[in-house]
Amino acid sequence: MTPYLKIDHVDKSFHRGSRETEVLKDVTLGVERGEFVSIIGHSGCGKSTLLNIVAGLLPVTKGAVLLENQEVNEPGPDRAVVFQNHSLLPWLTVYDNVRLAVDKVFSGRRSRSERHEWTLHNLELVQMAHAKDKRPSEISGGMKQRVGLARALAMEPKVLLLDEPFGALDALTRAHLQDSVMAIHQKLGNTVMMITHDVDEAVLLSDRIVMMTNGPAAHIGEVLDVPLARPRRRLELSSNSIYLRCRQRVLEFLYERHSFVEAA
Ligand SMILES: Nc1ncnc2c1ncn2[C@@H]1O[C@H](COP(=O)(O)OP(=O)(O)OP(=O)(O)O)[C@@H](O)[C@H]1O
Ligand SMILES: [Mg+2]
Structure with missing residues:
Protein backbone atom coordinates (compact mmCIF):
# COMPACT_ATOMS: atom_id res chain seq x y z
CA MET A 1 0.00 0.00 0.00
CA ARG A 79 1.02 21.08 4.57
CA ALA A 80 1.56 23.67 7.29
CA VAL A 81 5.09 24.68 8.21
CA VAL A 82 6.55 25.97 11.47
CA PHE A 83 10.05 27.40 11.07
CA GLN A 84 12.76 27.90 13.66
CA ASN A 85 12.49 31.64 13.44
CA HIS A 86 9.11 32.85 14.45
CA SER A 87 7.40 33.88 11.28
CA LEU A 88 4.50 35.81 12.79
CA LEU A 89 3.34 39.05 11.22
CA PRO A 90 4.59 41.70 13.67
CA TRP A 91 1.78 44.19 13.08
CA LEU A 92 -0.97 41.70 13.92
CA THR A 93 -2.01 40.47 17.36
CA VAL A 94 -1.55 36.86 18.40
CA TYR A 95 -5.24 36.28 17.70
CA ASP A 96 -5.11 37.92 14.28
CA ASN A 97 -2.02 35.96 13.26
CA VAL A 98 -3.96 32.73 13.77
CA ARG A 99 -7.25 34.15 12.50
CA LEU A 100 -5.65 35.18 9.23
CA ALA A 101 -4.74 31.57 8.49
CA VAL A 102 -8.15 30.33 9.66
CA ASP A 103 -9.93 32.81 7.37
CA LYS A 104 -7.73 31.86 4.46
CA VAL A 105 -8.49 28.15 4.80
CA PHE A 106 -12.08 28.16 6.04
CA SER A 107 -13.71 31.41 4.86
CA GLY A 108 -16.11 29.69 2.46
CA ARG A 109 -16.86 26.75 4.71
CA ARG A 110 -17.27 28.05 8.26
CA SER A 111 -19.21 31.00 9.61
CA ARG A 112 -17.54 34.03 11.14
CA SER A 113 -18.38 32.90 14.68
CA GLU A 114 -17.16 29.36 13.97
CA ARG A 115 -13.88 30.79 12.73
CA HIS A 116 -13.62 32.92 15.86
CA GLU A 117 -14.20 29.89 18.10
CA TRP A 118 -11.76 27.81 16.10
CA THR A 119 -9.06 30.47 16.42
CA LEU A 120 -9.53 30.61 20.20
CA HIS A 121 -9.64 26.82 20.44
CA ASN A 122 -6.25 26.52 18.78
CA LEU A 123 -4.75 29.23 20.94
CA GLU A 124 -6.04 27.32 23.97
CA LEU A 125 -4.50 24.12 22.62
CA VAL A 126 -1.05 25.72 22.85
CA GLN A 127 -1.90 27.60 26.05
CA MET A 128 -1.75 31.02 24.48
CA ALA A 129 -5.34 32.24 24.68
CA HIS A 130 -4.40 34.53 27.58
CA ALA A 131 -2.09 36.54 25.29
CA LYS A 132 -4.45 36.77 22.33
CA ASP A 133 -4.41 40.57 22.17
CA LYS A 134 -0.63 40.95 22.40
CA ARG A 135 1.63 41.62 19.46
CA PRO A 136 4.60 39.34 18.67
CA SER A 137 7.07 41.91 20.04
CA GLU A 138 5.34 41.69 23.43
CA ILE A 139 5.74 37.93 23.92
CA SER A 140 8.73 35.61 24.43
CA GLY A 141 10.40 33.39 21.81
CA GLY A 142 8.76 30.27 23.21
CA MET A 143 5.37 31.95 23.13
CA LYS A 144 5.89 32.99 19.52
CA GLN A 145 6.62 29.39 18.61
CA ARG A 146 3.43 28.33 20.39
CA VAL A 147 1.46 30.82 18.31
CA GLY A 148 3.20 29.59 15.15
CA LEU A 149 2.17 26.08 16.12
CA ALA A 150 -1.43 27.20 16.78
CA ARG A 151 -1.53 28.86 13.39
CA ALA A 152 -0.27 25.70 11.70
CA LEU A 153 -2.65 23.41 13.61
CA ALA A 154 -5.61 25.70 12.96
CA MET A 155 -5.25 25.03 9.24
CA GLU A 156 -5.96 21.33 9.94
CA PRO A 157 -3.10 20.30 7.69
CA LYS A 158 -2.73 16.73 6.52
CA VAL A 159 0.95 17.01 7.40
CA LEU A 160 2.60 19.28 9.92
CA LEU A 161 6.13 20.25 8.88
N1 LIG B 1 18.55 28.45 -2.52
C1 LIG B 1 19.72 27.83 -2.49
N2 LIG B 1 20.65 28.02 -3.45
C2 LIG B 1 21.81 27.38 -3.45
N3 LIG B 1 22.18 26.51 -2.49
C3 LIG B 1 21.33 26.28 -1.50
C4 LIG B 1 20.05 26.92 -1.42
N4 LIG B 1 19.41 26.47 -0.32
C5 LIG B 1 20.26 25.61 0.27
N5 LIG B 1 21.40 25.48 -0.43
C6 LIG B 1 22.53 24.61 -0.09
O1 LIG B 1 22.01 23.31 0.12
C7 LIG B 1 22.69 22.66 1.18
C8 LIG B 1 21.68 22.17 2.18
O2 LIG B 1 21.05 23.27 2.82
P1 LIG B 1 19.90 23.08 3.91
O3 LIG B 1 19.49 24.41 4.37
O4 LIG B 1 18.86 22.19 3.34
O5 LIG B 1 20.69 22.28 5.05
P2 LIG B 1 20.21 21.84 6.50
O6 LIG B 1 20.49 20.38 6.62
O7 LIG B 1 18.83 22.30 6.75
O8 LIG B 1 21.22 22.63 7.44
P3 LIG B 1 21.01 23.20 8.93
O9 LIG B 1 21.02 22.01 9.82
O10 LIG B 1 22.22 24.07 9.15
O11 LIG B 1 19.72 23.96 8.95
C9 LIG B 1 23.67 23.66 1.74
O12 LIG B 1 24.93 23.37 1.20
C10 LIG B 1 23.18 24.99 1.22
O13 LIG B 1 24.24 25.87 1.03
MG1 LIG C 1 17.97 23.68 8.07
Missing part, protein backbone atom coordinates in the same frame (compact mmCIF):
# COMPACT_ATOMS: atom_id res chain seq x y z
CA THR A 2 1.23 3.52 -0.77
CA PRO A 3 2.08 5.51 2.35
CA TYR A 4 0.12 8.64 3.27
CA LEU A 5 3.04 10.88 2.40
CA LYS A 6 5.60 9.61 -0.07
CA ILE A 7 8.89 11.19 -1.00
CA ASP A 8 9.71 9.28 -4.14
CA HIS A 9 13.29 9.15 -5.48
CA VAL A 10 13.85 12.87 -5.00
CA ASP A 11 16.99 14.58 -6.30
CA LYS A 12 17.66 18.25 -5.71
CA SER A 13 20.39 20.40 -7.23
CA PHE A 14 20.89 24.14 -7.02
CA HIS A 15 22.34 26.08 -9.91
CA ARG A 16 24.31 29.27 -9.79
CA GLY A 17 25.65 30.30 -13.19
CA SER A 18 27.38 27.25 -14.56
CA ARG A 19 27.93 25.75 -11.10
CA GLU A 20 25.66 23.01 -9.92
CA THR A 21 25.43 21.79 -6.32
CA GLU A 22 23.81 18.44 -5.84
CA VAL A 23 22.21 18.60 -2.39
CA LEU A 24 19.88 15.60 -2.28
CA LYS A 25 20.32 12.37 -4.18
CA ASP A 26 17.67 9.68 -4.41
CA VAL A 27 15.73 10.38 -1.23
CA THR A 28 12.82 8.01 -0.75
CA LEU A 29 10.66 7.96 2.37
CA GLY A 30 7.12 6.97 3.26
CA VAL A 31 5.29 8.45 6.22
CA GLU A 32 2.09 6.86 7.51
CA ARG A 33 -0.94 8.81 8.62
CA GLY A 34 -0.58 9.85 12.24
CA GLU A 35 3.10 9.04 12.32
CA PHE A 36 5.68 11.35 13.91
CA VAL A 37 8.91 11.22 11.92
CA SER A 38 12.06 13.17 12.71
CA ILE A 39 14.85 13.93 10.30
CA ILE A 40 18.29 14.31 11.77
CA GLY A 41 21.63 14.99 10.11
CA HIS A 42 24.57 17.34 10.18
CA SER A 43 24.25 21.01 9.44
CA GLY A 44 24.05 21.73 5.74
CA CYS A 45 23.21 18.19 4.64
CA GLY A 46 19.88 19.22 3.11
CA LYS A 47 17.20 18.72 5.77
CA SER A 48 15.52 22.09 5.25
CA THR A 49 15.76 21.61 1.52
CA LEU A 50 13.88 18.33 1.86
CA LEU A 51 11.22 19.88 4.13
CA ASN A 52 10.79 22.82 1.78
CA ILE A 53 10.29 20.42 -1.12
CA VAL A 54 7.54 18.64 0.83
CA ALA A 55 6.04 22.04 1.69
CA GLY A 56 6.01 22.87 -2.02
CA LEU A 57 8.29 25.85 -1.50
CA LEU A 58 11.07 24.36 -3.64
CA PRO A 59 10.74 22.30 -6.83
CA VAL A 60 12.39 18.89 -7.10
CA THR A 61 15.08 18.32 -9.72
CA LYS A 62 13.95 14.72 -10.13
CA GLY A 63 11.37 12.51 -8.45
CA ALA A 64 8.12 13.53 -6.75
CA VAL A 65 6.30 14.11 -3.48
CA LEU A 66 2.90 12.47 -3.14
CA LEU A 67 0.31 13.16 -0.47
CA GLU A 68 -2.57 10.70 -0.49
CA ASN A 69 -1.41 9.65 -3.94
CA GLN A 70 -1.61 13.19 -5.34
CA GLU A 71 1.56 14.88 -6.47
CA VAL A 72 2.28 18.12 -4.63
CA ASN A 73 4.49 20.76 -6.18
CA GLU A 74 3.23 24.01 -4.73
CA PRO A 75 2.46 25.23 -1.21
CA GLY A 76 -0.96 24.39 0.20
CA PRO A 77 -2.86 24.48 3.49
CA ASP A 78 -2.69 20.67 3.63
CA LEU A 162 8.42 21.48 11.64
CA ASP A 163 11.88 22.85 10.80
CA GLU A 164 13.79 22.93 14.10
CA PRO A 165 10.81 24.54 15.81
CA PHE A 166 12.55 24.60 19.20
CA GLY A 167 16.03 25.40 17.92
CA ALA A 168 16.17 29.00 19.11
CA LEU A 169 14.79 28.34 22.60
CA ASP A 170 16.42 27.82 25.98
CA ALA A 171 16.42 24.27 27.37
CA LEU A 172 13.49 24.66 29.77
CA THR A 173 11.20 26.38 27.28
CA ARG A 174 12.19 23.79 24.75
CA ALA A 175 11.24 20.96 27.09
CA HIS A 176 7.85 22.55 27.78
CA LEU A 177 7.14 22.98 24.11
CA GLN A 178 8.24 19.42 23.31
CA ASP A 179 5.77 18.19 25.93
CA SER A 180 3.04 20.33 24.38
CA VAL A 181 3.75 18.98 20.91
CA MET A 182 3.68 15.42 22.23
CA ALA A 183 0.36 16.05 23.99
CA ILE A 184 -1.15 17.64 20.87
CA HIS A 185 0.08 14.80 18.69
CA GLN A 186 -1.45 12.31 21.13
CA LYS A 187 -4.75 14.17 21.14
CA LEU A 188 -5.12 15.02 17.44
CA GLY A 189 -3.13 12.23 15.80
CA ASN A 190 -1.36 14.59 13.39
CA THR A 191 1.09 13.36 10.81
CA VAL A 192 4.33 15.18 11.58
CA MET A 193 7.68 15.55 9.87
CA MET A 194 10.14 17.37 12.10
CA ILE A 195 13.72 18.40 11.52
CA THR A 196 16.00 18.51 14.51
CA HIS A 197 19.66 18.56 15.50
CA ASP A 198 18.90 17.28 18.94
CA VAL A 199 19.24 13.53 19.50
CA ASP A 200 17.19 13.45 22.72
CA GLU A 201 14.42 15.46 21.14
CA ALA A 202 14.31 13.09 18.18
CA VAL A 203 14.05 9.99 20.38
CA LEU A 204 11.54 11.53 22.78
CA LEU A 205 9.08 12.67 20.12
CA SER A 206 9.40 10.29 17.19
CA ASP A 207 7.94 7.03 16.01
CA ARG A 208 10.82 6.84 13.54
CA ILE A 209 14.06 8.74 13.12
CA VAL A 210 15.38 9.29 9.63
CA MET A 211 19.14 9.81 9.61
CA MET A 212 20.63 11.64 6.66
CA THR A 213 24.16 11.26 5.39
CA ASN A 214 26.40 14.27 4.95
CA GLY A 215 26.13 16.18 1.73
CA PRO A 216 26.76 16.83 -1.03
CA ALA A 217 24.31 14.38 -2.57
CA ALA A 218 22.86 13.54 0.82
CA HIS A 219 20.49 10.63 1.13
CA ILE A 220 18.83 8.62 3.85
CA GLY A 221 21.49 6.58 5.60
CA GLU A 222 19.36 4.75 8.12
CA VAL A 223 15.84 4.76 9.55
CA LEU A 224 15.41 3.85 13.21
CA ASP A 225 12.15 2.72 14.83
CA VAL A 226 11.51 4.12 18.31
CA PRO A 227 9.28 1.47 19.89
CA LEU A 228 8.55 3.42 23.07
CA ALA A 229 4.97 3.37 24.35
CA ARG A 230 3.02 6.63 24.48
CA PRO A 231 2.39 8.80 26.36
CA ARG A 232 6.08 9.27 27.04
CA ARG A 233 7.42 10.99 30.11
CA ARG A 234 10.88 12.46 29.81
CA LEU A 235 11.94 11.82 33.39
CA GLU A 236 11.06 8.14 33.24
CA LEU A 237 12.82 7.69 29.92
CA SER A 238 16.29 8.64 31.09
CA SER A 239 16.76 5.14 32.49
CA ASN A 240 14.66 3.28 29.91
CA SER A 241 16.73 0.73 27.98
CA ILE A 242 14.86 1.24 24.68
CA TYR A 243 15.35 4.99 24.96
CA LEU A 244 19.04 4.61 25.69
CA ARG A 245 19.55 2.13 22.86
CA CYS A 246 17.84 4.43 20.31
CA ARG A 247 19.81 7.43 21.54
CA GLN A 248 23.04 5.46 21.26
CA ARG A 249 22.27 4.33 17.72
CA VAL A 250 21.57 7.87 16.51
CA LEU A 251 24.74 9.17 18.16
CA GLU A 252 26.77 6.38 16.58
CA PHE A 253 25.35 7.18 13.18
CA LEU A 254 26.15 10.87 13.51
CA TYR A 255 29.65 10.30 14.86
CA GLU A 256 30.43 7.64 12.32
CA ARG A 257 29.95 10.45 9.83
CA HIS A 258 32.87 12.25 11.50
CA SER A 259 31.37 15.54 12.38
CA PHE A 260 30.16 17.41 15.39
CA VAL A 261 26.66 17.03 16.74
CA GLU A 262 24.86 19.58 18.81
CA ALA A 263 23.39 18.68 22.19
CA ALA A 264 24.77 15.14 22.13
Whole structure:
Protein backbone atom coordinates (compact mmCIF):
# COMPACT_ATOMS: atom_id res chain seq x y z
CA MET A 1 0.00 0.00 0.00
CA THR A 2 1.23 3.52 -0.77
CA PRO A 3 2.08 5.51 2.35
CA TYR A 4 0.12 8.64 3.27
CA LEU A 5 3.04 10.88 2.40
CA LYS A 6 5.60 9.61 -0.07
CA ILE A 7 8.89 11.19 -1.00
CA ASP A 8 9.71 9.28 -4.14
CA HIS A 9 13.29 9.15 -5.48
CA VAL A 10 13.85 12.87 -5.00
CA ASP A 11 16.99 14.58 -6.30
CA LYS A 12 17.66 18.25 -5.71
CA SER A 13 20.39 20.40 -7.23
CA PHE A 14 20.89 24.14 -7.02
CA HIS A 15 22.34 26.08 -9.91
CA ARG A 16 24.31 29.27 -9.79
CA GLY A 17 25.65 30.30 -13.19
CA SER A 18 27.38 27.25 -14.56
CA ARG A 19 27.93 25.75 -11.10
CA GLU A 20 25.66 23.01 -9.92
CA THR A 21 25.43 21.79 -6.32
CA GLU A 22 23.81 18.44 -5.84
CA VAL A 23 22.21 18.60 -2.39
CA LEU A 24 19.88 15.60 -2.28
CA LYS A 25 20.32 12.37 -4.18
CA ASP A 26 17.67 9.68 -4.41
CA VAL A 27 15.73 10.38 -1.23
CA THR A 28 12.82 8.01 -0.75
CA LEU A 29 10.66 7.96 2.37
CA GLY A 30 7.12 6.97 3.26
CA VAL A 31 5.29 8.45 6.22
CA GLU A 32 2.09 6.86 7.51
CA ARG A 33 -0.94 8.81 8.62
CA GLY A 34 -0.58 9.85 12.24
CA GLU A 35 3.10 9.04 12.32
CA PHE A 36 5.68 11.35 13.91
CA VAL A 37 8.91 11.22 11.92
CA SER A 38 12.06 13.17 12.71
CA ILE A 39 14.85 13.93 10.30
CA ILE A 40 18.29 14.31 11.77
CA GLY A 41 21.63 14.99 10.11
CA HIS A 42 24.57 17.34 10.18
CA SER A 43 24.25 21.01 9.44
CA GLY A 44 24.05 21.73 5.74
CA CYS A 45 23.21 18.19 4.64
CA GLY A 46 19.88 19.22 3.11
CA LYS A 47 17.20 18.72 5.77
CA SER A 48 15.52 22.09 5.25
CA THR A 49 15.76 21.61 1.52
CA LEU A 50 13.88 18.33 1.86
CA LEU A 51 11.22 19.88 4.13
CA ASN A 52 10.79 22.82 1.78
CA ILE A 53 10.29 20.42 -1.12
CA VAL A 54 7.54 18.64 0.83
CA ALA A 55 6.04 22.04 1.69
CA GLY A 56 6.01 22.87 -2.02
CA LEU A 57 8.29 25.85 -1.50
CA LEU A 58 11.07 24.36 -3.64
CA PRO A 59 10.74 22.30 -6.83
CA VAL A 60 12.39 18.89 -7.10
CA THR A 61 15.08 18.32 -9.72
CA LYS A 62 13.95 14.72 -10.13
CA GLY A 63 11.37 12.51 -8.45
CA ALA A 64 8.12 13.53 -6.75
CA VAL A 65 6.30 14.11 -3.48
CA LEU A 66 2.90 12.47 -3.14
CA LEU A 67 0.31 13.16 -0.47
CA GLU A 68 -2.57 10.70 -0.49
CA ASN A 69 -1.41 9.65 -3.94
CA GLN A 70 -1.61 13.19 -5.34
CA GLU A 71 1.56 14.88 -6.47
CA VAL A 72 2.28 18.12 -4.63
CA ASN A 73 4.49 20.76 -6.18
CA GLU A 74 3.23 24.01 -4.73
CA PRO A 75 2.46 25.23 -1.21
CA GLY A 76 -0.96 24.39 0.20
CA PRO A 77 -2.86 24.48 3.49
CA ASP A 78 -2.69 20.67 3.63
CA ARG A 79 1.02 21.08 4.57
CA ALA A 80 1.56 23.67 7.29
CA VAL A 81 5.09 24.68 8.21
CA VAL A 82 6.55 25.97 11.47
CA PHE A 83 10.05 27.40 11.07
CA GLN A 84 12.76 27.90 13.66
CA ASN A 85 12.49 31.64 13.44
CA HIS A 86 9.11 32.85 14.45
CA SER A 87 7.40 33.88 11.28
CA LEU A 88 4.50 35.81 12.79
CA LEU A 89 3.34 39.05 11.22
CA PRO A 90 4.59 41.70 13.67
CA TRP A 91 1.78 44.19 13.08
CA LEU A 92 -0.97 41.70 13.92
CA THR A 93 -2.01 40.47 17.36
CA VAL A 94 -1.55 36.86 18.40
CA TYR A 95 -5.24 36.28 17.70
CA ASP A 96 -5.11 37.92 14.28
CA ASN A 97 -2.02 35.96 13.26
CA VAL A 98 -3.96 32.73 13.77
CA ARG A 99 -7.25 34.15 12.50
CA LEU A 100 -5.65 35.18 9.23
CA ALA A 101 -4.74 31.57 8.49
CA VAL A 102 -8.15 30.33 9.66
CA ASP A 103 -9.93 32.81 7.37
CA LYS A 104 -7.73 31.86 4.46
CA VAL A 105 -8.49 28.15 4.80
CA PHE A 106 -12.08 28.16 6.04
CA SER A 107 -13.71 31.41 4.86
CA GLY A 108 -16.11 29.69 2.46
CA ARG A 109 -16.86 26.75 4.71
CA ARG A 110 -17.27 28.05 8.26
CA SER A 111 -19.21 31.00 9.61
CA ARG A 112 -17.54 34.03 11.14
CA SER A 113 -18.38 32.90 14.68
CA GLU A 114 -17.16 29.36 13.97
CA ARG A 115 -13.88 30.79 12.73
CA HIS A 116 -13.62 32.92 15.86
CA GLU A 117 -14.20 29.89 18.10
CA TRP A 118 -11.76 27.81 16.10
CA THR A 119 -9.06 30.47 16.42
CA LEU A 120 -9.53 30.61 20.20
CA HIS A 121 -9.64 26.82 20.44
CA ASN A 122 -6.25 26.52 18.78
CA LEU A 123 -4.75 29.23 20.94
CA GLU A 124 -6.04 27.32 23.97
CA LEU A 125 -4.50 24.12 22.62
CA VAL A 126 -1.05 25.72 22.85
CA GLN A 127 -1.90 27.60 26.05
CA MET A 128 -1.75 31.02 24.48
CA ALA A 129 -5.34 32.24 24.68
CA HIS A 130 -4.40 34.53 27.58
CA ALA A 131 -2.09 36.54 25.29
CA LYS A 132 -4.45 36.77 22.33
CA ASP A 133 -4.41 40.57 22.17
CA LYS A 134 -0.63 40.95 22.40
CA ARG A 135 1.63 41.62 19.46
CA PRO A 136 4.60 39.34 18.67
CA SER A 137 7.07 41.91 20.04
CA GLU A 138 5.34 41.69 23.43
CA ILE A 139 5.74 37.93 23.92
CA SER A 140 8.73 35.61 24.43
CA GLY A 141 10.40 33.39 21.81
CA GLY A 142 8.76 30.27 23.21
CA MET A 143 5.37 31.95 23.13
CA LYS A 144 5.89 32.99 19.52
CA GLN A 145 6.62 29.39 18.61
CA ARG A 146 3.43 28.33 20.39
CA VAL A 147 1.46 30.82 18.31
CA GLY A 148 3.20 29.59 15.15
CA LEU A 149 2.17 26.08 16.12
CA ALA A 150 -1.43 27.20 16.78
CA ARG A 151 -1.53 28.86 13.39
CA ALA A 152 -0.27 25.70 11.70
CA LEU A 153 -2.65 23.41 13.61
CA ALA A 154 -5.61 25.70 12.96
CA MET A 155 -5.25 25.03 9.24
CA GLU A 156 -5.96 21.33 9.94
CA PRO A 157 -3.10 20.30 7.69
CA LYS A 158 -2.73 16.73 6.52
CA VAL A 159 0.95 17.01 7.40
CA LEU A 160 2.60 19.28 9.92
CA LEU A 161 6.13 20.25 8.88
CA LEU A 162 8.42 21.48 11.64
CA ASP A 163 11.88 22.85 10.80
CA GLU A 164 13.79 22.93 14.10
CA PRO A 165 10.81 24.54 15.81
CA PHE A 166 12.55 24.60 19.20
CA GLY A 167 16.03 25.40 17.92
CA ALA A 168 16.17 29.00 19.11
CA LEU A 169 14.79 28.34 22.60
CA ASP A 170 16.42 27.82 25.98
CA ALA A 171 16.42 24.27 27.37
CA LEU A 172 13.49 24.66 29.77
CA THR A 173 11.20 26.38 27.28
CA ARG A 174 12.19 23.79 24.75
CA ALA A 175 11.24 20.96 27.09
CA HIS A 176 7.85 22.55 27.78
CA LEU A 177 7.14 22.98 24.11
CA GLN A 178 8.24 19.42 23.31
CA ASP A 179 5.77 18.19 25.93
CA SER A 180 3.04 20.33 24.38
CA VAL A 181 3.75 18.98 20.91
CA MET A 182 3.68 15.42 22.23
CA ALA A 183 0.36 16.05 23.99
CA ILE A 184 -1.15 17.64 20.87
CA HIS A 185 0.08 14.80 18.69
CA GLN A 186 -1.45 12.31 21.13
CA LYS A 187 -4.75 14.17 21.14
CA LEU A 188 -5.12 15.02 17.44
CA GLY A 189 -3.13 12.23 15.80
CA ASN A 190 -1.36 14.59 13.39
CA THR A 191 1.09 13.36 10.81
CA VAL A 192 4.33 15.18 11.58
CA MET A 193 7.68 15.55 9.87
CA MET A 194 10.14 17.37 12.10
CA ILE A 195 13.72 18.40 11.52
CA THR A 196 16.00 18.51 14.51
CA HIS A 197 19.66 18.56 15.50
CA ASP A 198 18.90 17.28 18.94
CA VAL A 199 19.24 13.53 19.50
CA ASP A 200 17.19 13.45 22.72
CA GLU A 201 14.42 15.46 21.14
CA ALA A 202 14.31 13.09 18.18
CA VAL A 203 14.05 9.99 20.38
CA LEU A 204 11.54 11.53 22.78
CA LEU A 205 9.08 12.67 20.12
CA SER A 206 9.40 10.29 17.19
CA ASP A 207 7.94 7.03 16.01
CA ARG A 208 10.82 6.84 13.54
CA ILE A 209 14.06 8.74 13.12
CA VAL A 210 15.38 9.29 9.63
CA MET A 211 19.14 9.81 9.61
CA MET A 212 20.63 11.64 6.66
CA THR A 213 24.16 11.26 5.39
CA ASN A 214 26.40 14.27 4.95
CA GLY A 215 26.13 16.18 1.73
CA PRO A 216 26.76 16.83 -1.03
CA ALA A 217 24.31 14.38 -2.57
CA ALA A 218 22.86 13.54 0.82
CA HIS A 219 20.49 10.63 1.13
CA ILE A 220 18.83 8.62 3.85
CA GLY A 221 21.49 6.58 5.60
CA GLU A 222 19.36 4.75 8.12
CA VAL A 223 15.84 4.76 9.55
CA LEU A 224 15.41 3.85 13.21
CA ASP A 225 12.15 2.72 14.83
CA VAL A 226 11.51 4.12 18.31
CA PRO A 227 9.28 1.47 19.89
CA LEU A 228 8.55 3.42 23.07
CA ALA A 229 4.97 3.37 24.35
CA ARG A 230 3.02 6.63 24.48
CA PRO A 231 2.39 8.80 26.36
CA ARG A 232 6.08 9.27 27.04
CA ARG A 233 7.42 10.99 30.11
CA ARG A 234 10.88 12.46 29.81
CA LEU A 235 11.94 11.82 33.39
CA GLU A 236 11.06 8.14 33.24
CA LEU A 237 12.82 7.69 29.92
CA SER A 238 16.29 8.64 31.09
CA SER A 239 16.76 5.14 32.49
CA ASN A 240 14.66 3.28 29.91
CA SER A 241 16.73 0.73 27.98
CA ILE A 242 14.86 1.24 24.68
CA TYR A 243 15.35 4.99 24.96
CA LEU A 244 19.04 4.61 25.69
CA ARG A 245 19.55 2.13 22.86
CA CYS A 246 17.84 4.43 20.31
CA ARG A 247 19.81 7.43 21.54
CA GLN A 248 23.04 5.46 21.26
CA ARG A 249 22.27 4.33 17.72
CA VAL A 250 21.57 7.87 16.51
CA LEU A 251 24.74 9.17 18.16
CA GLU A 252 26.77 6.38 16.58
CA PHE A 253 25.35 7.18 13.18
CA LEU A 254 26.15 10.87 13.51
CA TYR A 255 29.65 10.30 14.86
CA GLU A 256 30.43 7.64 12.32
CA ARG A 257 29.95 10.45 9.83
CA HIS A 258 32.87 12.25 11.50
CA SER A 259 31.37 15.54 12.38
CA PHE A 260 30.16 17.41 15.39
CA VAL A 261 26.66 17.03 16.74
CA GLU A 262 24.86 19.58 18.81
CA ALA A 263 23.39 18.68 22.19
CA ALA A 264 24.77 15.14 22.13
N1 LIG B 1 18.55 28.45 -2.52
C1 LIG B 1 19.72 27.83 -2.49
N2 LIG B 1 20.65 28.02 -3.45
C2 LIG B 1 21.81 27.38 -3.45
N3 LIG B 1 22.18 26.51 -2.49
C3 LIG B 1 21.33 26.28 -1.50
C4 LIG B 1 20.05 26.92 -1.42
N4 LIG B 1 19.41 26.47 -0.32
C5 LIG B 1 20.26 25.61 0.27
N5 LIG B 1 21.40 25.48 -0.43
C6 LIG B 1 22.53 24.61 -0.09
O1 LIG B 1 22.01 23.31 0.12
C7 LIG B 1 22.69 22.66 1.18
C8 LIG B 1 21.68 22.17 2.18
O2 LIG B 1 21.05 23.27 2.82
P1 LIG B 1 19.90 23.08 3.91
O3 LIG B 1 19.49 24.41 4.37
O4 LIG B 1 18.86 22.19 3.34
O5 LIG B 1 20.69 22.28 5.05
P2 LIG B 1 20.21 21.84 6.50
O6 LIG B 1 20.49 20.38 6.62
O7 LIG B 1 18.83 22.30 6.75
O8 LIG B 1 21.22 22.63 7.44
P3 LIG B 1 21.01 23.20 8.93
O9 LIG B 1 21.02 22.01 9.82
O10 LIG B 1 22.22 24.07 9.15
O11 LIG B 1 19.72 23.96 8.95
C9 LIG B 1 23.67 23.66 1.74
O12 LIG B 1 24.93 23.37 1.20
C10 LIG B 1 23.18 24.99 1.22
O13 LIG B 1 24.24 25.87 1.03
MG1 LIG C 1 17.97 23.68 8.07
